[in-house]
Amino acid sequence: MKKFYLVFLVLGMFVGFLSSCDDDDKYRPDALELEIVSKSGAFTVAKEDTLFLKAKLNNPQEVKFSWTMNGQQVSSDSVYMFIAANMGNYKIDVKATDGKEETTVSASVEVYGKYKYGTFILNEGQVWKEHYGTLAFISPKGIVTDSVYYKENGGSLGGGTQDLYIRNNKLYIISQNGGNDGGFLTIANAETLKKESSYEDELGSTLSMPSHIAVLDDNDIYIRDNNGVYRFNPSSKVLTFIEGSVRANKTTMAVANGKVFAAQSNKLIVIESNKSSISKEIPVSGDISGVIPSSDGNIWLACSASGEEPAKIIKLDAQSYSMQENSIExxxxxxxxxxxxxxxxxxxxxxxxxxxxxxxxxxxxxxxxxxxxxxxxxxxxxxxxxxxxxxxxxxxxxxxxxxxxxxxxxxxxxxxxxxxxxxxxxxxxxxxxxxxxxxxxxxxxxxxxxxxx
Structure with a gap:
């Protein structure tokens, strides 16, 4: 029995040795490790812009690459310059082959509209010269494109364009004179600038030189004109005057905490969603020369000097309406x-x-x-x-x-x-x-x- 046991032990050790050798043969210290790297650090890009993608290997060696986008081969280089003419999500694959093995990795790229991020410059034009409102755009790379609304739609904005607002991926432009393709109010897709709707007669018969706009929701739009502030519902085309907003200042309105804040001489008025009268008046010492939202969801106010009171900058809590004041000496x-x-x-x-x-x-x-x-x-x-x-x-x-x-x-x-x-x-x-x-x-x-x- 001892002899048989010794034979089995030796056989077991020999089989284990062969198995170990087989595992060693499969192990490759230079095995391909591949990833897709974006030069910008992001996998998002504007439509018609270029995203540089690189196939990154763990060590330098001679390999062949094959890039595919949504299943179609697009490149055989180590760097792929991705450009898309349409918005959406794209699946990008790259395969690396060194003659012994191959490996494939994937990435998803989001393509957004070319106007989603950047800076708009709104021009009034001059109606008496038949120069109507225009919109210029500066991309994050500093490239300026003139008359972008006209280029995307083939029609002009209204005369004397005054203010712009973006909400729920819609861009709103208000014009004091109306007319043309844009009317008094133009609504366009905020990423593509393709016009979705415009309003001329619905507003022009009531409004007097509309100048500013703020938006709480698709059917909850606030427009300031020479009379005060109106709420407009595009679906029903109903325009409602906000009681208590008479002679609201001709300046930008701000949105915070789901409410509209507008200046009215030395008072700040608060308008809540779908209400036909102001909800609150907040007096300050001087005339308000600026109302803007703060980055933390509250309101900044600029106030003129008044009597013995100096000019001030005020931080207003958009919920409690408490104020912090800094005098400007x-x-x-x-x-x-x-x-x-x-x-x-x-x-x-x-x-x-x-x-x-x-x-x-x-x-x-x-x-x-x-x-x-x-x-x-x-x-x-x-x-x-x-x-x-x-x-x-x-x-x-x-x-x-x-x-x-x-x-x-x-x-x-x-x-x-x-x-x-x-x-x-x-x-x-x-x-x-x-x-x-x-x-x-x-x-x-x-x-x-x-x-x-």
Whole structure:
């Protein structure tokens, strides 16, 4: 029995050795390990833009690549330049082969409309010259496209376009004179700018020079005109005046906490969804020269000086209506907050940092850090620029980059020297980063898509 046991033991060890050798033969320290890497770090891209995708291997070796998109071969290089003419989700595969083995990995790429992210510049035009409203677009890469609404639709916006709002992937443009393809109110897809609807007679018979718009929902739209604020339901085409909103200021309305906030001289009025009268009046010491939403879901207010009360910037809680107030002691900055003819807010904010700018020559910019109660002069926008007449409407700060945009004109017309200027703050000093000429004619405002997310 001992002899048989010894034989079986030896046989078992021999079989185990053979099995171990077989496993060693299957193991390859240089086995292919493959992944798809995006140069931008993201797997999203605008329609007709380029996304650079790279097949990344764990070690350098001679391999062949094969890229396929939705099952169709598209490239045999290690880098694939992905471009799509249509929006949607695309499945991208890459296969690597080294003669011994092959491996395949996949990635999903989302293609969105080319106007989803970026900056819009809305132009009033000049109705008496038959120059109607236009919309320019600056991509995140800094590429400017003029008259994008016309290029996407083949028709013009209404005359004297004044304000723009984005909600639920719809873009709303209000025009004070109406007419053309756009009417008094144009609604388009926010990613493609393809027109979905426009309203002329439904609004023109009642409204008097509509100037600003805010949107709570598809059928809950608020329009400010010379009389006050109206609610418009596009489905029923019913226009309802909001009682208590008489003589609302000709300036931008803000949305926060599911409500509309509008200035009315030295009061802030609150309008709640689907109500036909204001819900609350909030008095402040001076006239309101700006109402904008804050990044944390509340409201910023700019107020002029009044009597012994200095000009102020106020943070309003959109739910409790409690207020924090910072006095602006700098004389020039306070003068900017006193307001004027501009139809855009005299403050603009990124986080708790607010900017104020105005004038012609000089054209100062001030920065106020609310949490520090600190106001400082940043520089003169007109310095170093030629053909400067004035700042048309107010400055706007990019909510992501912190760059300040200013529409600086040389003439109240479509002039090649009219400028969209972009400033940054290297070493805390104002510096011109970009100067786009010839795209503006009475520019109504700067609108960042990121502010409507």
């Amino acid at each position: 700098n004389e020039t900055a306070a003068k900017i907050l006193n307001g004027g003819w501009n139809a855009t807010p005299y403050i603009t904010a990124k986080g708790d940092t607010l900017y104020m700018g105005g004038g012609s020559k000089p054209m100062p910019v001030y920065r106020h850090v609310f949490s520090q109660k600190k106001t400082e002069f940043m520089g003169d926008m007109a310095e170093g620029l030629d053909h400067v007449q004035t700042l048309y409407n107010c400055i706007a700060v990019h909510p992501i980059t912190g760059e300040v945009y200013a529409n600086i004109i040389s003439s109240y017309s479509l002039d090649p020297e009219n400028k969209i200027c972009v400033f940054d703050f290297n070493n805390d000093k104002l510096a011109l980063k970009a100067n786009y000429k010839g795209y503006t004619e009475c520019p109504a405002g700067v609108f960042f898509t990121y502010n409507f997310e």
